[in-house]
Amino acid sequence: MKRGLLALSMAYILSQFYRAFLPVLAPVLASEIGATPDDLARASGIWFLVFAAMQIPVGMSLDNIGPRRTASALFIFGGAGGALMFGLAQSPLHISIAMALIGVGCSPVLMASYYIIARTYSAAMFGTLAGGMIGFGSIGNLAGSAPLAWSIETFGWRPTMLGLAAVSLVVGLALIAVIRDPERVVTEEKGSVLTLLKMPVLWPVFAVMLVNYAPAAGLRGLWAGPYLGDVFGADITAIGQATFVMAIAMVIGNFAFGPLERLFGTSKWVVFGGVGMGAVALGLLWAFPDRSIWFSTALLAVIGVSGSTFAVIIGHGKSFCPAHLTGRGVTLLNLFGIGGAGIMQFATGPIYRAGLSDVPSTAYTAIFAVFTIMTVLGLIAYLFAKDRID
Numbered sequence: 443m444k445r446g447l448l449a450l451s452m453a454y455i456l457s458q459f460y461r462a463f464l465p466v467l468a469p470v471l472a473s474e475i476g477a478t479p480d481d482l483a484r485a486s487g488i489w490f491l492v493f494a495a496m497q498i499p500v501g502m503s504l505d506n507i508g509p510r511r512t513a514s515a516l517f518i519f520g521g522a523g524g525a526l527m528f529g530l531a532q533s534p535l536h537i538s539i540a541m542a543l544i545g546v547g548c549s550p551v552l553m554a555s556y557y558i559i560a561r562t563y564s565a566a567m568f569g570t571l572a573g574g575m576i577g578f579g580s581i582g583n584l585a586g587s588a589p590l591a592w593s594i595e596t597f598g599w600r601p602t603m604l605g606l607a608a609v610s611l612v613v614g615l616a617l618i619a620v621i622r623d624p625e626r627v628v629t630e631e632k633g634s635v636l637t638l639l640k641m642p643v644l645w646p647v648f649a650v651m652l653v654n655y656a657p658a659a660g661l662r663g664l665w666a667g668p669y670l671g672d673v674f675g676a677d678i679t680a681i682g683q684a685t686f687v688m689a690i691a692m693v694i695g696n697f698a699f700g701p702l703e704r705l706f707g708t709s710k711w712v713v714f715g716g717v718g719m720g721a722v723a724l725g726l727l728w729a730f731p732d733r734s735i736w737f738s739t740a741l742l743a744v745i746g747v748s749g750s751t752f753a754v755i756i757g758h759g760k761s762f763c764p765a766h767l768t769g770r771g772v773t774l775l776n777l778f779g780i781g782g783a784g785i786m787q788f789a790t791g792p793i794y795r796a797g798l799s800d801v802p803s804t805a806y807t808a809i810f811a812v813f814t815i816m817t818v819l820g821l822i823a824y825l826f827a828k829d830r831i832d
Contacts, residue, residue: 446509446621450555451578452613453517456606457548458582459590460525460541461489461659465667465685466590469678470599471537479668481534483791485541486664490784492545497777498635500550504769508623509554518614520547522607529603547610552576554621556756556772561624565761569709570700572753577696583662583689591682633767638774646827647759651775652782653820654717657724657813658749659783660790661742662688665809672802674735684739691743695750709758709830713751714821720748721817728810731803752779761830786813 464471464482471477477485496516503512524543531537552575559571593602638644661669666685670676676684695716703712723744730737756775763771790809797805 446617447555447558447575449613449616449620450509450513450551450558451575453513453521453548453551453617454555454575454579455582455585456521456610456613457551458576458579459586459606460521460544460548460582461486462583462663462685462689463586463590464664465662466587466594466678466682467599468667469671470594471534474599475531475533475537477534477537479664480791480795481537483664483787483794485534485538486660487784487787487791488538489541489545489548490659490780490787492542492784493549494777494781494784496546496549497553497773497780498770500553501635501770501773503550504554504557504773505626505767508626509550509557510618510621510623513550513554513621514614514617516550517547517617518611520544520549522547522610522614525603525607525610529600529607552579553769553773553776556760557769558624560760560768560772565757566704568760569703569754569757572757573696573698573700573750576750576753577693580689580693580696583692584686587686587689588679588682591678595678633764633770635770635774638763638767638771641762643762643828644759646824647755647762647775648778649823650713650717650820650827651755651759651778653817654713654720654755655749655752655779656783656786657720657817658692658746660786660809660813661745662692662749663783664787665790665794665806666742669806670735670738673732673806674738676735680735684735684742687739688742688746692746692750695747696753698747699751699754703754703757703830709754709761710824710827711829713754713758714824716748716751716754717817717821717824720745721814721821723748724810724814724817728807728814731807731810755779758827758830762828786816 464486468482520543524540524547528540555575556572667681670681670684703709723741727741756772759775760771793808793812794805797808
C-alpha cells in the first residue's frame with residue numbers, strides 16, 4: 443500500500459501541476475498562438491469540468507475494479523496523451539482539447555489515494571494522511587510557478603510540455619507496477635450515488651465543498667497571472683515568484699489542517715475557520731485590488747491556505763458514507779469541489795470581460811467580489827453541518 447501511495451503521489455504532483463500552470467504560460471501562449479485570458483479561462487474550466495464529470499465513473503470503478511486499473515489506464519491515456527497534444531498545439535482550441543484530456547487523466551489520482559487510505563487506515567487518521575497527500579502533491583503546484591518560468595525561458599514551452607508528456611507516461615506505467623488494490627467490501631447492501639445524495643447530513647458538506655476550493659484554484663490556476671500583469675505590470679518572472687508564494691502557502695495549509703482536526707477533535711470548526719479566513723482575504727482583495735503587489739501576493743497566499751481545507755472536508759463527508767460506497771462517496775465530494783472550481787472558471791471569463799474598463803483593476807474587482815460572496819454563502823450553509831463521526 444505504501445509503494446502504491448508513493449506512486450500515486452508522483453501522479454498527483456503532475457495533477458497539481460496541470461491544474462496550475464496556465465498563468466505562467468499565459469504570456470507565451472498569447473504571443474505564439476493568440477490565446478487570450480478568456481481562452482485560457484475556458485481551457486482551465488474545461489479541465490475542471492471534465493475532471494468533475496469523471497468522478498462518477500471513477501467512483502464506480504474504484505468500488506468495482508479497484509484503484510490500480512482505474513488510475514493507471516486513465517493517467518496514461520489522458521495525462522500523457524493530453525500533455526503531448528498541448529506541446530503540439532497550434533491554436534487555443536487545441537489547448538482546450540488538451541486540457542480536457544489531461545482532466546480525464548488526472549481525475550482518478552487523488553481519489554484512488556483516498557480510497558486506499560480510507561480502506562487501510564483509521565478514520566481519525568484520514569484528514570492527516572489525505573492532507574499530507576495533497577501537501578506532497580503540491581510540489582507540482584510549486585513546479586508550475588517559478589521553475590516552469592525558468593524552463594520556458596531556457597528550453598521553450600513546447601519542449602517543456604513534451605518532456606512532461608514523457609514523464610507522465612513513465613509515472614502511469616509505475617502505477618500499474620506498484621499499486622495493490624485493497625480487499626473489496628463484501629455486503630448484500632446496495633447503493634449508488636443517489637443513495638448518498640438522499641442523505642441530508644451530507645448537504646451542508648456539499649455546500650462548503652462547492653465553494654472552498656474554487657477561489658484558490660481559479661486564482662492560482664488562472665487569474666493570478668493576468669491580474670498581477672495588468673494591475674501591477676508584473677513580468678513572467680514576477681508572476682512566477684508570486685504564484686510560487688501562493689503555492690508554498692497551499693503546501694503549508696495541506697500539512698496543517700489535518701493535525702489541527704485531530705488536535706481540536708472537530709472537522710467542522712477547523713474547516714469553518716480555514717474557509718472563513720479565505721473569505722476575509724477575498725474581501726480585502728475586492729476592497730483594495732491595486733494597493734501593492736506584495737499586499738495582493740500575501741492575500742493570495744491566505745486564499746491558498748484556505749483552499750487547503752479540501753482534504754478535511756472530504757474526511758468530514760466520508761465519515762457519513764457507508765463502507766461499501768467509499769469510492770462513490772469520496773468521488774462525489776470531489777465532484778462538488780472540482781465542479782465548483784470548473785463552474786467558476788467558466789463564469790469568471792464573462793465577468794472579466796464585462797468588467798473591462800480603462801482602470802485595469804476593475805475587471806478583477808468583479809471576480810474577487812463574486813468569489814467573496816459565494817464563499818460566504820457556502821459558509822452559512824455549512825453552519826448547519828453535523829460534526830464528523832468516526
